[in-house]
Amino acid sequence: xxxxxxxxxxxxxxxxxxxxxxxxxxxxxxxxxxxxxxxxxxxxxxxxxxxxxxxxxxxxxxxxxxxxxxxxxxxxxxxxxxxxxxxxxxxxxxxxxxxxxxxxxxxxxxxxxxxxxxxxxxxxxxxxxxxxxxxxxxxxxxxxxxxxxxxxxxxxxxxxxxxxxxxxxxxxxxxxxxxxxxxxxxxxxxxxxxxxxxxxxxxxxxxxxxxxxxxxxxxxxxxxxxxxxxxxxxxxxxxxxxxxxxxxxxxxxxxxxxxxxxxxxxxxxxxxxxxxxxxxxxxxxxxxxxxxxxxxxxxxxxxxxxxxxxxxxxxxxxxxxxxxxxxxxxxxxxxxxxxxxxxxxxxxxxxxxxxxxxxxxxxxxxxxxxxxxxxxxxxxxxxxxxxxxxxxxxxxxxxxxxxxxxxxxxxxxxxxxxxxxxxxxxxxxxxxxxxxxxxxxxxxxxxxxxxxxxxxxxxxxxxxxxxxxxxxxxxxxxxxxxxxxxxxxxxxxxxxxxxxxxxxxxxxxxxxxxxxxxxxxxxxxxxxxxxxxxxxxxxxxxxxxxxxxxxxxxxxxxx
Amino acid sequence: xxxxxxxxxxxxxxxxxxxxxxxxxxxxxxxxxxxxxxxxxxxxxxxxxxxxxxxxxxxxxxxxxxxxxxxxxxxxxxxxxxxxxxxxxxxxxxxxxxxxxxxxxxxxxxxxxxxxxxxxxxxxxxxxxxxxxxxxxxxxxxxxxxxxxxxxxxxxxxxxxxxxxxxxxxxxxxxx
Numbered sequence: 001x002x003x004x005x006x007x008x009x010x011x012x013x014x015x016x017x018x019x020x021x022x023x024x025x026x027x028x029x030x031x032x033x034x035x036x037x038x039x040x041x042x043x044x045x046x047x048x049x050x051x052x053x054x055x056x057x058x059x060x061x062x063x064x065x066x067x068x069x070x071x072x073x074x075x076x077x078x079x080x081x082x083x084x085x086x087x088x089x090x091x092x093x094x095x096x097x098x099x100x101x102x103x104x105x106x107x108x109x110x111x112x113x114x115x116x117x118x119x120x121x122x123x124x125x126x127x128x129x130x131x132x133x134x135x136x137x138x139x140x141x142x143x144x145x146x147x148x149x150x151x152x153x154x155x156x157x158x159x160x161x162x163x164x165x166x167x168x169x170x171x172x173x174x175x176x177x178x179x180x181x182x183x184x185x186x187x188x189x190x191x192x193x194x195x196x197x198x199x200x201x202x203x204x205x206x207x208x209x210x211x212x213x214x215x216x217x218x219x220x221x222x223x224x225x226x227x228x229x230x231x232x233x234x235x236x237x238x239x240x241x242x243x244x245x246x247x248x249x250x251x252x253x254x255x256x257x258x259x260x261x262x263x264x265x266x267x268x269x270x271x272x273x274x275x276x277x278x279x280x281x282x283x284x285x286x287x288x289x290x291x292x293x294x295x296x297x298x299x300x301x302x303x304x305x306x307x308x309x310x311x312x313x314x315x316x317x318x319x320x321x322x323x324x325x326x327x328x329x330x331x332x333x334x335x336x337x338x339x340x341x342x343x344x345x346x347x348x349x350x351x352x353x354x355x356x357x358x359x360x361x362x363x364x365x366x367x368x369x370x371x372x373x374x375x376x377x378x379x380x381x382x383x384x385x386x387x388x389x390x391x392x393x394x395x396x397x398x399x400x401x402x403x404x405x406x407x408x409x410x411x412x413x414x415x416x417x418x419x420x421x422x423x424x425x426x427x428x429x430x431x432x433x434x435x436x437x438x439x440x441x442x443x444x445x446x447x448x449x450x451x452x453x454x455x456x457x458x459x460x461x462x463x464x465x466x467x468x469x470x471x472x473x474x475x476x477x478x479x480x481x482x483x484x485x486x487x488x489x490x491x492x493x494x495x496x497x498x499x500x501x502x503x504x505x506x507x508x509x510x511x512x513x514x515x516x517x518x519x520x521x522x523x524x525x526x527x528x529x530x531x532x533x534x535x536x537x538x539x540x541x542x543x544x545x546x547x548x549x550x551x552x553x554x555x556x557x558x559x
Numbered sequence: 560x561x562x563x564x565x566x567x568x569x570x571x572x573x574x575x576x577x578x579x580x581x582x583x584x585x586x587x588x589x590x591x592x593x594x595x596x597x598x599x600x601x602x603x604x605x606x607x608x609x610x611x612x613x614x615x616x617x618x619x620x621x622x623x624x625x626x627x628x629x630x631x632x633x634x635x636x637x638x639x640x641x642x643x644x645x646x647x648x649x650x651x652x653x654x655x656x657x658x659x660x661x662x663x664x665x666x667x668x669x670x671x672x673x674x675x676x677x678x679x680x681x682x683x684x685x686x687x688x689x690x691x692x693x694x695x696x697x698x699x700x701x702x703x704x705x706x707x708x709x710x711x712x713x714x715x716x717x718x719x720x721x722x723x724x725x726x727x728x729x730x731x732x733x734x735x
Contacts, residue, residue, distance in 0.1 A: 302623035
């Protein structure tokens with residue numbers, strides 16, 4: 001006699017069978033049968049968030065920290081629509097998130113029932129795949145397939161929409177042996193790439209998220225060291241290559257250092273690995289790396305040539321392609337070229353009040369954790385400082401929302417990262433704007449005992465927007481001054497550690513105390529109000545046109 | 560070089576999959592000229608024919624994007640010059656009685672067929688390339704056209720090419 005289970009029990013059993021042990025979610029009408037079954041499966045830990053957006057970001061943070069699918073759960077209607085920003089974030093950054101949503105009963109679908117939304121339709125352009133399960137017999141396989149699709153190839157979010165009556169219907173349980181796996185891409189022919197790498201005089205490696213997704217750290221380092229080619233890491237490629245390595249140049253693009261962008265503009269060969277050549281990286285495409293041939297290593301063939309004309313496209317997993325390249329490249333060095341790039345380095349221009357600079361804060365965090373810590377950043381000025389000034393020493397220790405630029409990401413994503421990495425401090429670093437978008441999740445941390453260490457860079461402004469207003473909109477600070485609550489008292493209200501830091505001298509102690517304190521901790525840093533992120537490539541300009549310091553007169557550019 | 564490019568897609572015949580394919584064309588802001596969808600000789604598989612006003616590279620990228628959709632079995636841009644395209648049009652006319660014979664001459668000239676006749680109204684069926692169909696409709700304009708229904712073009716690549724059905728990676732045992 002086969003075991004007969006409800007759809008809800010099948011969902012739980014399938015999650016466990018596929019190795020899922022952690023869910024972030026929020027119950028509601030159409031997902032109640034699932035929540036009814038959940039306590040029967042103690043192997044599934046459920047984290048009750050305070051807003052479904054946080055469930056999606058937390059699942060994303062977990063996925064980025066582990067490489068496994070992160071799972072979030074929400075009810076129909078508003079529960080499902082609240083996941084949308086999180087799914088779009090995961091889609092843009094190619095991270096494996098699986099969302100399970102309740103849906104109104106099948107007979108009600110299409111009738112504008114209470115809490116009905118067409119979440120499949122809404123999320124279609126921001127998911128890798130989605131499925132409405134209309135028959136309980138299909139449920140287990142639909143979920144197995146969702147978990148497989150999310151992680152295979154170029155990862156991405158998958159949504160499984162389950163009508164309430166399908167959760168209640170019964171079917172025989174049919175187990176599946178191993179976790180589902182789908183085929184991968186092979187390794188393409190490398191001869192043309194090997195020849196270009198041998199012949200180039202001014203070659204560069206640009207490494208993106210694909211290095212981290214593929215775990216290609218050793219291979220990237222091996223290739224760089226064998227050829228002496230300097231390595232640029234994009235925002236999502238950061239921590240894919242050791243920051244302290246002599247071949248590491250830094251981050252390119254809109255807020256990339258001058259010498260990095262100048263190296264790109266002077267290069268005669270760019271080996272791009274696992275990146276999209278996004279507009280924040282390239283600046284004005286017509287003027288991007290005009291003298292360079294391009295080799296693009298990418299798992300998704302539709303990315304090759306999408307933005308940048310490509311001479312050699314290598315479709316495949318970054319690790320496999322790099323391993324194959326490593327076996328064939330001609331050893332060489334690029335000393336003259338590296339010396340030339342070293343000559344491009346320019347002093348930094350940021351000015352901070354009372355020595356409370358991002359360097360001081362990030363240095364203290366690095367020091368206190370002995371380099372053993374994960375940094376999750378939000379979006380804005382602090383994100384650029386965190387990207388450029390922290391010394392990432394271990395792979396995949398920098399997590400941020402790159403493509404979508406989702407403010408409010410850091411705090412919930414850090415919850416997911418902290419549950420994935422219980423043995424090291426996980427810092428959520430936010431500005432005062434982004435922090436206030438999802439600070440309700442402190443309650444989740446307290447209830448669930450998730451020890452996220454939160455840093456708020458408080459400058460009283462939506463700083464990055466204010467910077468654009470200063471540079472490009474005649475200093476009209478429209479809707480960018482932002483009031484904050486008293487964060488120390490907020491921490492107190494939640495019953496967690498709280499500290500305000502107003503000068504550089506207090507930083508180290510506050511950071512150490514926050515780490516030493518068990519459980520969540522909140523440290524507010526009152527930083528210079530009108531500091532800017534330099535250098536900056538104005539939107540639409542080329543990488544050769546950086547703003548390196550305070551503009552003498554307000555600039556106006558067309559919107 | 561911009562011109563008419565044809566992308567053909569073989570996909571599972573479920574509304575959600577067709578919806579995804581068409582949604583992708585919209586989202587990627589592709590310069591679409593026409594769409595046609597219909598069954599194939601493989602049960603459960605439909606063919607979506609997309610006419611783009613674009614260059615070769617755009618059409619090829621469209622096919623690469625389409626191929627990523629779960630449920631799409633094959634997507635390919637037909638090389639310029641290799642596409643054989645046809646569409647069908649039904650034209651409803653109310654010709655003045657005295658010009659009926661003249662109408663039948665035009666119908667014959669274009670190898671068209673009268674497929675329905677009732678009282679003073681008739682329906683003419685035309686088949687051919689888009690340019691042929693358009694020129695035929697122009698020739699019929701003087702007989703008082705009431706309504707035109709065009710199918711949108713379908714296309715096949717000239718020569719011995721066949722679709723690569725089933726190239727999408729299959730799940731291992733236990734899934735699907």
